[in-house]
Amino acid sequence: MPKVIQYRNKCIGCGICYELQPRLWRMSRKDGKANLVGGVNHKGVYILSSKTYQPFSDAVEQSCPVNAIKIA
């Protein structure tokens, strides 16, 4: 099952993921970085099963300027 993986420490808060998939991403008011909605924290790497959010847009993965998002 595909997953969305966010390496949150890389995030620079550009907001592109939120603009492309506003149901899946939120911008944190605390540190300005993106939060993966429903993502489970594994030592700073957030992972979300695609079960709820299929299909994922490859555009989000490709648009992140710091490669913080992977679809695996």
Ligand code: SF4
């Ligand atoms: S597109 Fe990448 S750098 Fe921009 S807010 Fe989302 S995760 Fe962060």
